[in-house]
Amino acid sequence: MKNIERQKQIENVNDYRNESRKRMLRRLIQQLPKYLGSLMIIIALYLVSTRSSIFQLKEVRIEYVGDPVSQYMDIETIDRDLEQRYMSQNYFLIDPVTIRDQATMVSTFIDQVIVTKIFPDAIELRILLREHYLRVEHQESCYLIDSNNEVLIAERSVVPTDSDGENNSGVADNASIANNSGIGNNAESTNNQQSVVDSDNAENPENPENEDLTKESLGKVNALTGVVDDPCVIMRTLTGVIPVSVTDPSIQNIFNSNKFIYFDQIYVLYGILDDQGYEINSINVMGDGSIIQLTGGVSVVVDLDDDFDIQAKRLVLVLAQMDIDRPDFKQVDVRYKRPVLHK
Incomplete structure (x- = not known):
């Protein structure tokens, strides 16, 4: 008699678990369109932000702090090289730390480079020169x-x-x-x-x-x-x-x-x-x-x-x-x- 009651209890527990799984599955199916919609929006935003020409850099502003040494620094060449390097790159993919490290290698007279991103399509390089x-x-x-x-x-x-x-x-x-x-x-x-x-x-x-x-x-x-x-x-x-x-x-x-x-x-x-x-x-x-x-x-x-x-x-x-x-x-x-x- 006890064995029969115990078996019924086990069956009831299993039925409850199965019903819980079914409810969770139904909720997931009901929420799936929302999740898919959010995921598609995220993918669309990523593609637009990284591949759209809207966010390609159209301006590289360069400002020098200090007196450039014309005998050893060709400012026009430095400006042109920096503009060519970063122009048309994506605004969101630009890494200010990388730009700073690369720019300081252009000339020994460059001490620091402060990089400012200007939404949606420009950056400003403030170049601090050694005295x-x-x-x-x-x-x-x-x-x-x-x-x-x-x-x-x-x-x-x-x-x-x-x-x-x-x-x-x-x-x-x-x-x-x-x-x-x-x-x-x-x-x-x-x-x-x-x-x-x-x-x-x-x-x-x-x-x-x-x-x-x-x-x-x-x-x-x-x-x-x-x-x-x-x-x-x-x-x-x-x-x-x-x-x-x-x-x-x-x-x-x-x-x-x-x-x-x-x-x-x-x-x-x-x-x-x-x-x-x-x-x-x-x-x-x-x-x-x-x-x-x-x-x-x-x-x-x-x-x-x-x-x-x-x-x-x-x-x-x-x-x-x-x-x-x-x-x-x-x-x-x-x-x-x-x-x-x-x-």
Whole structure:
């Protein structure tokens, strides 16, 4: 008797489960048109957004923040390349991070790129340029360094080699530090293209009409021709940079981890002198007495290696009293405990 009742209970449970499944199936069938309709709408929106010409980019706006260096940056070419790369791409498929990474590789002078998508068919590229700060000449090389102590461009003379290809000129290997680290390659390739000397002019250097052109061109040519007269020709045409010459032959290496070793000292000196209304014309770095030439024929002598912080404090105090006590001074030497003034 108990077995019969138990069997009926089991059958009732099974019937209930079967009925529940049937109800769920009926509900699913009833809701299926809604689900299919939503799915079709999603597919249609995807196809329209990714394949319709409505959302293809029709404008690439480019804005530069900073001063483009025309000697190393062809702005028209950069603009054209960026426009060609992204024009007609789909608005929804454009990835700002990818654009930013690609654009920063166009030139070593590009620091950051801020990408703004403008619905439905435009993007804006706000390109932040590096600020060129120092031009450093050392031995047979010339470096352009930005305000973050990063090497933007490195130019060096092509030096003679022996039969085994070894450098026998005595030029320090640090001269190629920037190119070894992958810095400046884009600008260097542009420089290569712009520096080819016309063959007729090169063969006739005695022609006065061609003399200046030949000299200037030789200064731009690098390993393409194997001849460089002066690697600093182009950099010397830049404005807004502080010229630095490292003339002491005992100073062989001017970089540490790709950073100019005297950058911090020069940065401090610039701030002190600028606060007092002086402008740096040039800096000659020597072992124990570097000379900072200022406007008006005034110069400052300082040791960039020995107790520089103390010398900087002396300079602040001396300059604060200069206009009152010694308005006609021509040189101030702050290497000593009692600064020396020269008329």
